[in-house]
Amino acid sequence: MKADARWVVQVLTYCIAAVVAGGCMMGPKYSRPETPAETATRFVHAPDQVERLGDVEELDRWWERFGDPVTADLVQQALEGNYDLRASAARVLQAREGLSEAKGRLWPEVSYGITRDRSKRYFNFGGGGGAEDPNDPLLSAFSGGFSPLTTTWSQDISVSYLVDFWGKLRRAKRAAWEDLLASEANRQALTNSTISLVIQARIDVAVAQRRLALAKANIESLENTLEITERRHRAGLVGPVDVRLARAGLEGARAQEPAIASALAMSRHSLDVLVGRQPGTSSALPQTLPELPDLASAPVGVPGTLLDRRPDVRAAEFALRAANERVGASIAQLYPDLVLTASYGRSADQWEDIWKNFSETYSAAFNLAQPIFRGGQLRAQVRAAKARYEEAAAVYGGVVLDAMRQVEDALIGEQLLQRQLEHVQRQLQESRAAEDLSRRRYEQGVEGLLTVLESERRRRSAEEQVAVLKGQIWTTRVNLHLALGGDWAGAQVVESQMVKK
Template sequence: MRHAEDAMQKNFKDEKVRTIGKAAIWTLLVALTVGCKVGPDYKRPIVNAPAEFKGKLAPDIAEVEAPASFAENDWTTIFNDAVLKELVQRALENNLDYKIAAQRVLEAQAQLGVVRSQQLPSVSAGGSYSALQAPSALVGNNDNGTPKSSFFNGGGPSASAAWNLDFWGLYRRQTEAARAEVLGSEWGRRAVRVSLIQSVAESYFRLRSLDAQQQITTATIAAREDSVKLTQALERGGAASRADLRQAEELYEAARANLPEIRRQVAVEENALSVLLGKSPGDIVRGLDIAGQTHPEEVPVGIPSSLLERRADIQQAEQRLVAANARIGVARAQYFPQLSLTSMGGAASNQLSSIFAGGSTYWYAAGSVTQPVFSGGRIRSNYRYSKAQQQEMLLAYQKSILNALKDVSNGLAAYAETRHYTERKADQVKAAEDAVRLAKIRYSGGNTSYLEVLTTDTRLYDAQLQLAQGKEREAASLVQLYAALGGGWR
């Protein structure tokens, strides 16, 4: 009875020791796996953004919340032209640059999977079989004089495993950098989206402006042709000189000479817009004319600090900074010893039935530690390189913020001033139209020379073309402001 109790206590102690030993081994493996991560953890740099944008077009609203930015609106609300909306949608579906940006996201995601796999053990399995027929003369005979077997064969299944323990966080920092690259590529795709919407709208507005210029030129040609006919009649009646006729013909031919160049620009713009739509060059459908594009008088812009979250290029620059920051940890981990575990096992026999018998199995396990001793300064230089690159990405991030603030201020100035420009040009066109009317009346009455008609008509034509171009810039400046504020990608 006493012996039985002693045996039970001994078994209990042995089991306790084994349990503690297993727990210690698992704790050690977890510690080796998780370990620590050398290198700095990322913290967003402090940005001293101004309290408001320079040249804002909408007054502040003294309420609980800051005024919402006009960039928070969906891009479809920015345009009142249904045809333009359809063109932008087609571009988002078919544009090749946008598709390329989407593929880069998939590439970065796949690369993240490759990098992250380094944190896990690798396991491989296989099998082998070999056979050998040796010459009988080399094998010899048995003791009884019979020839020994000259055929040898054997094989079996095998498996191996290897694990580089991430004690210093080298692979986790690499995964952190790769994850930032994925996010950066996604923000890059969104930046391409914003740029694509802006490019399609600007190209469409240029096309509609050229259409307006073509219409103005065609109408001017018709009016000047009538003027030539009138001057010819006056010359035949002796009320006008040959010089007046030549001046009228000069005006007429000048307008006719402008028409082919405008048609060439229309063709070029249609081709460019076709490529943005992801199709071969061809005709582009039209919607509202350039004068029919509506623009709000006041544009709420929100607060400058919101650009950090809304501008895709700023977010992309920050993710590059995150990746560069993580690579400092990768370079730092190279200073420390690398720990790895390897093992292999299997079974081998020349008889299939005895492959898995106890005497046919084998296994092997080993652990290793590798400490860099001398690398010719490679590790130190790589560490310095990663820190310098992180500082470069920090400066690039800060520069992207300044450029964003500049883009918004430029957009605000452009939108405000182009509106004033088109208003003044519209007044000029009205005055020039009246001046031409009065000059023609005076010339018909013999109270002035044709030079006055020539001068006023030339000024009217130029003012009409400039008004159409100003309308284009006004429409484009609103889209540019919308993009500068970070709109278009949501």
């Protein structure tokens, strides 16, 4: 019993020493690198009236301002059925299990084993050799050697624990945690991007539907023009050239219809893929957006908010933090490892004896190993880890700058498109007035058919430009909200729904 007590005390001493030793960590402490987003006080192209920092929460689920249930339903379908989102959710699960694995390394390893060893060895005591049976111990003793056959049963429980004195394992665990956060941020960034693509595809469908409706209306208008021209030709008021021109204009308008229908079909195919359906199998969307609604000003805030709102920026910083932790883990490899081991079990020649107390065995030991020479491998690993940190820092700075560029692009793009839309809308008003006047004058015989056709062409072009520009403005607003990093996901989708067998 005294031996047992000493063994227990010794193991407890090792464990207490391990716990006490667990407070030291090697490596640098993380600090966020300074970027232009932190020093900039405003976006260059942000209107003064929308630089309200507290209003950025208005970005959440902003697409619902469409007032279009079809768009909201498409977004929900994409969150549940998009294959890229399923893959990103699976990557999050992988990172989560990587963290669990890193946490497991901090705990002692416990194993149990039971073995049966049957062996035969020859022993020679220096006597004379002979032809006697070596399996007969009595005869072999006189011949100078013998070869016994033995059987040994044993069972034991062993414990092994690496004392994380220098923080190598804890650094690895923290790096795995940052990897998990980065994967989750990347999943959110992909979710935001997917939602923006769904909304853009929905806008493209609405614009194409509007253009197709205008094309059909233009065809009908040119058919009326042809009818008038032919009637006037039969009356001898115009020549055959006017009839040919009217027919050419009508066929030109009819030729544009298939091109617009093709663009509409491709937009629908893109939308089908985004929501996880076979392209071309979905029914036509209802024209719930015949006219895109006007946009109110978006709250922009200051560039510094991008560091915490944009998931891709956060993912880049999490990757940087993980690289910093791995620098500390590589430095800790330069220092000695202390491994505590202990085992308890039983060993005997008979199976039934290994369950009895007299056959018990136990041991406790520690191993302190210090790397002395490995050809510079360990220090090379430290330098490589520091270089990877510098790479991650440069990537982070680039992501921040690119995020600022995207906001500036969307801001200036929307402002200039709005100005362009104002001019095109005035152009459309004048073109409609010119078309009405030219038709009346043509019927009166004052103007020629070319004037009528030209006025129709200009009115048709202005109408199409208005539809396209409104779609571009809405697409630019989608890009602005995506660049600002709104919480697009809103109601989160359970990962079990996204990762399906």
